[in-house]
Amino acid sequence: MNPTIVERHPPQDDGYADRNLALLERLIDLQLADPDRYASIPEGATVVIIPSGDTEFFRHNLNLAIRAMLAGGEVVLLPEEGLEDPDAWFVVSHPADQPGRVRLAVTLDDTLLRGEGPGQLDSLLRLIFAASGRERLAG
């Protein structure tokens, strides 16, 4: 077997992709029902829904958000419980615009992998926004 081909496949299928697809479908349904509400999402942004009620899934998606933030562009965080409430959304600036803050974001990533949970969402978001620059999307 060619080992290069094996590496092209995901190392394991943990089911989070399917769960994220379900969340994306919910978001699209909400967009179709109330398009003006979602028109404020910046064009070309990376959108990550922060799930509630499942610590591992929460950690997975917060890690995705941090990876996207480090990769560049704007990242919009939509708490699952606040999908319909623009006041609950945040757009996080790209830390490359603030290079002194990248190290802190990476440290946060390691911390998250070790085990923060949904109960700490507010404090975690505050730390992330402090690391990368924070701006409410609406309100």
Added chain:
Amino acid sequence: MPTTAYTYPLDPLNWVRVTIHIAHPRTVTGFTMQYEAVIDGRTYPVVRYDCAHGYPHRDLLDAEGRNAGKLWLAGWDVATALDHARKDLRANWRAYRADFIARMTP
């Protein structure tokens, strides 16, 4: 006319790019849904549903971004095509990824 365009990560190796154009009050007038795979550290568009060229269709893409197969959704309205795209990607993204990798393999 509200338009939203964003990317959504499913996991570190799988993404969906979404653009939806909606006319008032709630009519979908155009869309793009594109599944993208990260393979060997590079992001590839794998399959794209959109309404370019006047009709909804699905494009299968190869590693160079060339069209490897077009499926016209002739006679479908935009909203129906969007609904189909969502269902198809949800059901088949793994297969699209595997087929794309198979097409890459010399």
